[in-house]
Amino acid sequence: MLQALELKQKPTLLLVDDRPENLVSLEAVLNDNERIILKAQDGEQALSLLLEHDITLVLLDVQMPGMDGYEVARLMKANPRTREIPILFITATQPDERNMLRGYQHGAIDYIYKPFNTEVLRKKVAVLQELQLSRRCLSVMNRSLDEARSYYAAILSTAAEGILVVDEQGSIRYANPAACELLQCDLDSLEGEQLHHLAIAPDSNIIAWENSVFFQHWRKKLTYRAHDAQLFTPSGQELPVTLSCAPLPAPHRGLVVVFLDNRIPKKLQEQLVKQAVTDTLTGLYNRHGFLQSLQASLSRSGRAHKPLAVLYLDLDGFKRINDTLGHPAGDELLCVMADRLRRCTRAYDTVARLGGDEFTIVLDSMDTPEDAARIAEKILDSLATPIEIQGLKLAVSASIGIATYPDCSENVDGMMQAADMAMYQAKSEGRGQYRFFTAAMNGRARARLMLEESLRQAVATEEFVLHYQPQIMMRDGTLRGFEALLRWQHHQAGLVSPGIFVPLLEETGLITRIGSWVIEKICHQRRLWGNTFPQDMVLSANLSARQFGQSELVDLVFQLLDEHQLFAHQLELEVTESSLMNDIEHSQRVLQALRKKGVRIAIDDFGTGYSSLAYLRQFEIDTLKIDRTFIANALVSPKDAAIVEALVALSHSLDVEVVAEGVETTEQLQWLQQIGCDCVQGFLFAKALPVLEAEQYPAKLDFEKL
Numbered sequence: 001m002l003q004a005l006e007l008k009q010k011p012t013l014l015l016v017d018d019r020p021e022n023l024v025s026l027e028a029v030l031n032d033n034e035r036i037i038l039k040a041q042d043g044e045q046a047l048s049l050l051l052e053h054d055i056t057l058v059l060l061d062v063q064m065p066g067m068d069g070y071e072v073a074r075l076m077k078a079n080p081r082t083r084e085i086p087i088l089f090i091t092a093t094q095p096d097e098r099n100m101l102r103g104y105q106h107g108a109i110d111y112i113y114k115p116f117n118t119e120v121l122r123k124k125v126a127v128l129q130e131l132q133l134s135r136r137c138l139s140v141m142n143r144s145l146d147e148a149r150s151y152y153a154a155i156l157s158t159a160a161e162g163i164l165v166v167d168e169q170g171s172i173r174y175a176n177p178a179a180c181e182l183l184q185c186d187l188d189s190l191e192g193e194q195l196h197h198l199a200i201a202p203d204s205n206i207i208a209w210e211n212s213v214f215f216q217h218w219r220k221k222l223t224y225r226a227h228d229a230q231l232f233t234p235s236g237q238e239l240p241v242t243l244s245c246a247p248l249p250a251p252h253r254g255l256v257v258v259f260l261d262n263r264i265p266k267k268l269q270e271q272l273v274k275q276a277v278t279d280t281l282t283g284l285y286n287r288h289g290f291l292q293s294l295q296a297s298l299s300r301s302g303r304a305h306k307p308l309a310v311l312y313l314d315l316d317g318f319k320r321i322n323d324t325l326g327h328p329a330g331d332e333l334l335c336v337m338a339d340r341l342r343r344c345t346r347a348y349d350t351v352a353r354l355g356g357d358e359f360t361i362v363l364d365s366m367d368t369p370e371d372a373a374r375i376a377e378k379i380l381d382s383l384a385t386p387i388e389i390q391g392l393k394l395a396v397s398a399s400i401g402i403a404t405y406p407d408c409s410e411n412v413d414g415m416m417q418a419a420d421m422a423m424y425q426a427k428s429e430g431r432g433q434y435r436f437f438t439a440a441m442n443g444r445a446r447a448r449l450m451l452e453e454s455l456r457q458a459v460a461t462e463e464f465v466l467h468y469q470p471q472i473m474m475r476d477g478t479l480r481g482f483e484a485l486l487r488w489q490h491h492q493a494g495l496v497s498p499g500i501f502v503p504l505l506e507e508t509g510l511i512t513r514i515g516s517w518v519i520e521k522i523c524h525q526r527r528l529w530g531n532t533f534p535q536d537m538v539l540s541a542n543l544s545a546r547q548f549g550q551s552e553l554v555d556l557v558f559q560l561l562d563e564h565q566l567f568a569h570q571l572e573l574e575v576t577e578s579s580l581m582n583d584i585e586h587s588q589r590v591l592q593a594l595r596k597k598g599v600r601i602a603i604d605d606f607g608t609g610y611s612s613l614a615y616l617r618q619f620e621i622d623t624l625k626i627d628r629t630f631i632a633n634a635l636v637s638p639k640d641a642a643i644v645e646a647l648v649a650l651s652h653s654l655d656v657e658v659v660a661e662g663v664e665t666t667e668q669l670q671w672l673q674q675i676g677c678d679c680v681q682g683f684l685f686a687k688a689l690p691v692l693e694a695e696q697y698p699a700k701l702d703f704e705k706l
C-alpha cells in the first residue's frame with residue numbers, strides 16, 4: 001500500500017541557485033503541472049528541503065557563495081536518505097576537469113551550461129526524472145521481493161515438517177532446517193543428493209530415478225502420498241514418515257516433498273493406548289487391559305494345549321481401612337498390594353486391578369493347575385507380613401478364587417464368572433483363603449440366577465407382604481410398637497425368608513424400589529391403625545445401605561408423612577452401623593434432617609459391625625438395637641454380658657433408648673430387666689405377625705405370666 005502510494009506521487013524537482021531570477025526562469029521553463037517544483041537559494045536551504053521532501057531530481061548551481069554546489073553534492077552523498085537522488089549541475093563556466101570529476105563523483109548525472117537551451121533542458125530533466133522514477137520503482141519492487149523472500153524463508157525454516165525441493169533429475173536443491181534435522185545432516189550434504197536414495201534402505205539395490213514412484217507420479221503431474229513411508233538418514237537409521245511429493249507448478253520443473261515424523265503421533269498413540277489399559281493408581285493393567293490380555297492368553301493356551309488359570313482376589317476388610325484411615329491410606333495400601341502381587345508372579349503373568357480392592361491375575365502356560373494353588377498360597381503368605389501405613393501396622397488378608405482353563409470355561413466371560421464365584425465361596429468360608437471353582441458352585445450360580453429372575457418378577461407383580469414383630473416396654477409390658485419385616489409370598493415356594501432375598505435385592509439394586517414400597521406400606525398401615533393403637537405406638541422399617549444413600553430418601557419420608565397425616569414420631573427408621581459409616585457426612589446430614597422433623601432413628605444389629613461407641617455420640621439417634629447374638633450369648637458368656645450392660649449404661653447416659661433383639665427365654669428377659677434394658681423384641685413374645693394377628697396381639701399378651 002505504502003509502496004503504491006510512493007510510486008503514484010508526482011515527481012518533485014528541487015532548483016538550487018543563489019540568484020532569484022535564475023530560479024524564476026528555471027521554474028518557468030520546467031513548470032508543467034505534472035511535477036512539483038521546490039526552490040532553494042543556498043546550500044543549507046537545499047539540504048533541509050532535501051531532508052523534508054521526497055525529491056526526484058536536483059538542479060544545482062555550481063557557483064554559490066558560502067556552500068558551493070560541489071559541497072552540497074558531497075553532503076547529499078554522505079546521507080543515505082539523499083544519496084541516490086540524481087543531480088544535474090548548472091554552471092555558467094565550463095568546470096576544469098578536476099572539478100568536473102569531483103561533481104560526477106558526488107552524484108552528478110550531467111552538466112548543463114548557462115545560457116541553456118530551454119528545450120534541451122526540458123528533455124534532459126524529463127529523461128532524468130523518468131530514469132529516477134524507474135529506479136525508485138525497481139527499488140520498491142526489490143524491497144517487496146526481499147520481504148516476500150524473507151517471509152517465505154521464515155515459513156520454511158519454522159515449519160515442523162521437512163520440506164525438500166527436488167529437480168526433475170531427482171537431485172535435492174533445497175532442504176529446510178526441519179528436513180536437515182530429521183535426516184540428521186546439514187544442507188550441504190543434502191544438496192545434490194538423490195531423493196529416491198533417501199527412501200531406500202542402505203542394504204537394498206539402488207534403482208534408477210526414472211523407475212522411482214516420485215518420478216512416475218511427477219511425469220503424470222500427480223501428487224504421490226504415503227502415510228507409512230520410510231526414509232533413511234545418511235547413517236542408515238530408519239525414519240518413519242508421512243510423505244507427500246507434488247510437482248512444482250510451471251514454469252518450474254521439479255517437485256516439492258513434504259514429510260512428517262511419524263514417531264511423534266505414534267508415541268502419542270502408544271501413550272493413549274497405554275493409558276486405556278493401565279490402572280493409574282497402581283500401574284497394573286485395568287479391567288480393559290486385563291480382559292484383552294486374558295483373551296490373548298486363552299488363544300495362546302488353546303494353540304499350545306497348556307492349562308491357564310485366572311485368580312480373582314478381593315481384600316478382606318479393605319472398606320473399613322478406607323473409611324477409618326481415609327482414601328490416601330487406602331490408595332497406599334492398594335499400591336503395596338500391587339507390588340506384592342507383582343513379586344509373587346512371574347514376569348509374563350498378567351496382574352491387574354479391576355477397580356476398588358479387586359485384583360486379577362492370569363497365570364499363563366502352567367504345567368499343572370496345582371501351580372495356581374502354589375501362587376495363591378504365595379500371595380496369602382506375602383500378605384501375612386503386616387503393611388505399614390501412616391505409622392500403623394495393618395494386617396491384611398485376601399480371598400482368592402481360582403478358575404482354570406479349559407476345565408472351568410474356554411472363554412473370557414466364563415473364566416471371569418467362575419473365578420468370581422470361587423472368590424465369593426472363599427470369602428464366605430472364612431476369608432484369608434483360596435478356592436478352586438467347582439461344578440457345585442456352578443449349580444449354585446444357576447440357582448441364584450433363577451432366583452434373581454423370579455425376584456424381578458416378584459417386584460413387578462408385588463408378591464411382597466409385611467409382617468409385624470411386636471416390641472414390648474420392660475417397665476409395664478405395654479406395646480412400644482412393631483418392626484415391619486418383609487416377606488416374599490412366592491406363588492410356588494410359599495413364604496421365602498428375607499435372609500435369602502434381601503441380599504439379592506441389594507446386589508441387583510431392586511432394594512431401593514422395594515425399600516420405598518416398605519416405607520409407603522407402613523405409613524399406610526400406621527394410618528389404618530390410628531384408632532386401634534395408642535397415638536405413641538411406633539412402626540419401624542429397615543433401611544438398606546443403598547436406600548439410606550439415596551438423595552431422595554428424606555423427601556420421600558416427609559411426603560409420605562404428610563400424605564398419611566402421621567406424627568413423625570410414629571415412624572422409626574432402622575439403619576445398620578455399616579450404612580452409617582459408608583459416608584459419614586451424608587449420614588449426619590440425613591439423620592439431622594429426619595430427626596429435626598421428629599422421625600425416630602434406630603441403629604440396627606448393633607455389635608455386628610464396627611461397634612464403635614464413639615459414633616453413638618457422633619450421630620443423632622433415638623434407639624439402639626442390640627444384636628440378637630449378644631442376647632443369645634449373654635447368659636453363657638460373661639464377656640458378652642459385660643458388653644450388653646455397658647451398652648445399656650452408655651445409651652442411657654446419652655438419652656438413647658435400648659431395644660434388645662432376639663429375646664427367646666424368660667431368663668434372658670429377667671436379666672435384661674435387671675440391667676435396665678428399656679424394650680425387648682423376640683420369639684419369646686411373638687414372631688413377625690400378619691396384619692390381623694398383629695392387631696389382636698396386645699389383647700393376648702400377658703406380660704406378668706412370662
Ligand SMILES: Nc1nc2c(ncn2[C@@H]2O[C@@H]3COP(=O)(O)O[C@H]4[C@@H](O)[C@H](n5cnc6c(=O)[nH]c(N)nc65)O[C@@H]4COP(=O)(O)O[C@H]3[C@H]2O)c(=O)[nH]1
Pocket residue numbers: 469484485486497498499502515518541542543544604605628661662663664681682683684688
Ligand atoms: N433367631 C431369632 N430371630 C429373631 C428373633 N426375633 C426376631 N428375629 C428375627 O431377627 C430379624 C430381625 O430383623 P433384622 O435384624 O432387621 O434383620 C432383617 C433385615 O436385615 C432384613 N430385612 C427384613 N425386612 C426388611 C426390609 O423391609 N427392608 C430391608 N432393607 N431389610 C429387611 O432381613 C433380616 C432378616 O429378617 P427376618 O428373617 O425377618 O428376621 C428378623 C426376625 O424374624 C428371635 O427371638 N430369635
